Amino acid sequence: MRQYIRYIVPILIPLIIILLPASAFPVEGLTVIQQRVIAIFLLAALCWVLEPIPIYATSVVIIVLELLLLSNKGFFLFRAEEGEPHFGELLNYSDIMATFASPIIMLFLGGFFLAMAATKYRLDVNLARVLLKPFGNQPKYVMFGLMLITAIFSMFMSNTATTAMMLSILAPVIALFGAKDPGKIAFALCIPVAANIGGIGTPIGTPPNAIALKYLTGENLITFGEWMFFGVPFVAVLLVFAWFLINALYPAQQEKIELSIKGKFLKTPKAITVYVTFALTIILWLMGSTHGMNSYTVALIPVAVFSLTGIINKEDLKKISWDVLWLVSGGIALGLALDQTGLAKLMVHSIPFDSYSPYVVLLGAAALCLLMANFMSHTATANLLMPIMAALGTSMASLVPLGGEITLILVVTFAASLGMSLPISTPPNALAHATGHVESNQMARVGVIIGVVGVALSFAMIWLLHLIDHI
Structure with a gap:
């Protein structure tokens, strides 16, 4: 039964999301296009976690679905409601295709x-x-x-x-x-x-x-x-x-x-x-x-x-x-959809992040990323979290004294690479475990400590550089 769940769940949940009326979502002002982006996002997340298909194939599916469901050159039935107030703006098909040559x-x-x-x-x-x-x-x-x-x-x-x-x-x-x-x-x-x-x-x-x-990019260019x-x-x-x-x-x-x-x-x-x-x-x-x-x-x-x-x-x-290039391009396409449809900003504004301490937000984002990176591909983790973090970084005024968007993105990026507690966390870990000289508990013992210390170190170094920059 478990093996069938891996295939059924990634299809069933996004399908339900698309069929639900907009009023079923707790977010006000959700458009049809944004609803489709939510479905594609969930499909990507479930496929990257459960891996019913190779993770690079998931990226290709994301781009194709965006072309069919979200673009101005998609299937005509999916563009029938264009112009209606709650439909939303369609994406330019060339922008979606350009993610393959970003x-x-x-x-x-x-x-x-x-x-x-x-x-x-x-x-x-x-x-x-x-x-x-x-x-x-x-x-x-x-x-x-x-x-x-x-x-x-x-x-x-x-x-x-x-x-x-x-x-x-x-x-x-x-x-x-x-x-x-x-x-x-x-x-x-x-x-x-x-x-x-x-x-x-x-x-x-x-x-x-x-x-x-x-x-x-722009003011945050590195x-x-x-x-x-x-x-x-x-x-x-x-x-x-x-x-x-x-x-x-x-x-x-x-x-x-x-x-x-x-x-x-x-x-x-x-x-x-x-x-x-x-x-x-x-x-x-x-x-x-x-x-x-x-x-x-x-x-x-x-x-x-x-x-x-x-x-x-x-x-x-x-x-x-x-496969790596395709995987990255799929993440870029997912970020493009979240950004240009306005869904990322809508999601961020629907939660009162400004009422939380910026330190809590930074720590929570890093902890979530580190946890996800230990159980799934580092690239897939970054693909899922980065567009949301970028939107959160630009919308939270309380993050500005700590470096704003750039701080949040760097902390999450470093946390994604520090997920190394299990043999399945990264290909290097899998290769080392395959030698037969390292057991999973030994790898976890070292990986957890380095992950936590690494996240703390990234906080300290970003804060120090930001402090030096303002002296």
Whole structure:
């Protein structure tokens, strides 16, 4: 029976929402179009939680339903009531379709090209080999080196790909630990933790960051360099805390370990092109205010260079994580519908948030996001919450002294990436659990503490930066 519920509930509840009269909703002034958006939102939420279909497929369904039910070029029966006072404004079909080619998608595409080229020409493995040398052979320091390198890679590569690579490097080392040596748990656990934390450091590190950028525009605009100015110190502090925590909970009994990573930097013309393009792209991202190009424009430079030189060929294109791009585009489309139909503002204004302390609102939003991110995709969590938080941030006057909309969005974004308590929370966690060296309760023990401390740290750092900004 349970397996049927996964399929029936996501269809049945949105269908009921569409068929109900507007008077059945506790919100005044709800239009037919907004009612349809509620149904699509619930469909997305239920499909992302219950996963009756792949989560990227849910995003495609969202966009198609919006085109059919909400757009000015949708099915004619769904546009029959247009012009009636309670029908609402239809969305432009081209705006909905444009979510597949949003600047956010281009930013991620550029990141994927960089990561693929780095892996193909062994830049990642060779950097790991060089960067690990200074950390010696004491387990706790080697582990810190591994966490640092994993976090750095995760800022520019997929967290999943980084974890898979680092765990493969670690496999022979973990095998050297005794059967009951806690160090085995520590080494297997430190990689996914560092990958999850490291992804917060840059806008392309993880999809929730890119989704947040969609709402950080105008006065709240954050450039690639400004994000790193805040994100990298956050990652550094939380990474050190995570290292201390894992060492305290699972101290290694073995006194020395040897990491043997073979390889050397390639010196072929294509490899050198990869090195130069990788470095140049990052420099251009960091110096956005100097050259005038935004991060989205810069992201297409490696796409052009690697395509032109054949570094990334048509076979490599098949390996791009198109599912992630589709998932993000579905979230952008959902946010577009909530914003342009006015539903997000209507929902926020229907609840007296201004009567609550802004600290309570911030804490509640972060706690909700952290809880959801532990049980469902981080990207899906950000997709669902971000448009509502953006509307809430602009409408709450009491949030202005604490940074307003930008504070709320950043806290929620960071909370989305800090959901790492379970094997199902993130792909890096699943990969680490699959090694057989980490049990679910051990992962939860570390994940819950890091999640709570990480949210508290994000509050402290945002408050500190806001305070410095007003001195």
